[in-house]
Amino acid sequence: MARDTVGRWVTGPPGGPCGTLVPLPTGEQTAERPSTPPEEGTVPGPLRDAARTRRALLDAAARSVVVHGAGVSLDTVAREAGVSKGGLMHHFRSKDELLGALADDLFEQFTRAVEDRVDPDDVAPGRRLRAYVHATFDDLERREEAVELATLLATLGSFPEAARRSQDRYRHWNESLAEDGVDPQRVLLVLRACDGVSIAPLFEGPLGRDELATTRDLLLALTRGEGPPA
């Protein structure tokens, strides 16, 4: 899953309340391709590949939103993806549809990240909740600019379509985590804290590695029925 050698973005672990896995803004990755044989480190395959272009567009959208905030223009996203605006419109008929798809995409990747982090040896209650915590914090620690994720989430949230989809999918998480064998109040607490650490950098600035690590351990302890220190 990790790309890193080819492109720049570590396709590793996402995290956050809405899911993330945003290709880091530095790692641009267009929809282009080499001429004849697998030449450079670029992508193989046919010159025109709808799936690849779509992927590039979504990644570009995520990066552009992080940089330009809510006012991203379709043109910016298209150019960032190495595609014309017409090309973008071919894949997403409107801006709303693009951002909605982006929300879906991020959520899916976050979901996968959580699944990946479910420890097979962990049979105690709260194993899924722990995976959720890990997915959230892994992603936060991966980013250089801690504000990235928060900006992205905030922006998406302010677009009705994207917010709506996020809400729909989020319900599933809540229900799924409720059946994890942990006291409901603890589940609520942990989930809200995860939301908080994801969004806090936006208002508070970067959180600091120590603070992040401490909070992660604390939340993990909570999932195990332990309590915070007095």
Place this chain on the structure above:
Amino acid sequence: MARDTVGRWVTGPPGGPCGTLVPLPTGEQTAERPSTPPEEGTVPGPLRDAARTRRALLDAAARSVVVHGAGVSLDTVAREAGVSKGGLMHHFRSKDELLGALADDLFEQFTRAVEDRVDPDDVAPGRRLRAYVHATFDDLERREEAVELATLLATLGSFPEAARRSQDRYRHWNESLAEDGVDPQRVLLVLRACDGVSIAPLFEGPLGRDELATTRDLLLALTRGEGPPA
């Protein structure tokens, strides 16, 4: 402080990680004034009052942002405040400046709300943190549309200037609350959870009164050194 009889907006309690106290969208309040004596339920004072106009503009901005999201036009805000766009530009030289001022304003009101909620009879450690929790949840419960606050915060966060100011001011809170006699980890946990409940409605939909009440009580217990149920 409560206006409610004159205008519609209850100037009561704010809440949230960045501070709020947004006049509810329904309660419009322009910068106009009666003709000669204190006629109707409108505002007294001179025909032209810079402070009052500024106030009206900030309130209108808050309401408009909630409704229209990040793409609020200056014209919309101005009309909502009963002022021309030229008038708005007189008070705020740019959109960034308007939203920056809005962030400042919300933060100030939230700060006041916390101060108001410090229980004078409460001398146990964590009294300020408890006031913080109350301020946050009071505001959340006050709103009909639970998404309001979240939308507002998210939008402001996506404007650099507003986010920057918020970050500056937020530092103070963290330092101030660290000296409240509560274990630092608990402080972190409570703060992050407050951030979470404020922003969660955006992704998850409204949280429900029961859930809110439960979470509030849980956080309050945490400030008192008690632990969550096993």
Place this chain on the structure above:
DNA sequence: GGCAGCATACCGACCAGACGGTTTGTTACC
């Protein structure tokens, strides 16, 4: 009190540019 003179609050029209979206044209794949 009233009045001149000035600072300021505010209006309304305006503009250059950007934006979302459409249409039309061109090229690669099956």
Place this chain on the structure above:
DNA sequence: GGTAACAAACCGTCTGGTCGGTATGCTGCC
């Protein structure tokens, strides 16, 4: 050759911001 995948030019609309002008409030002076 037909269709999907794009590119490029284009359009109407709207936005942030500017500007000249006007009305109002205020302060000192009589």
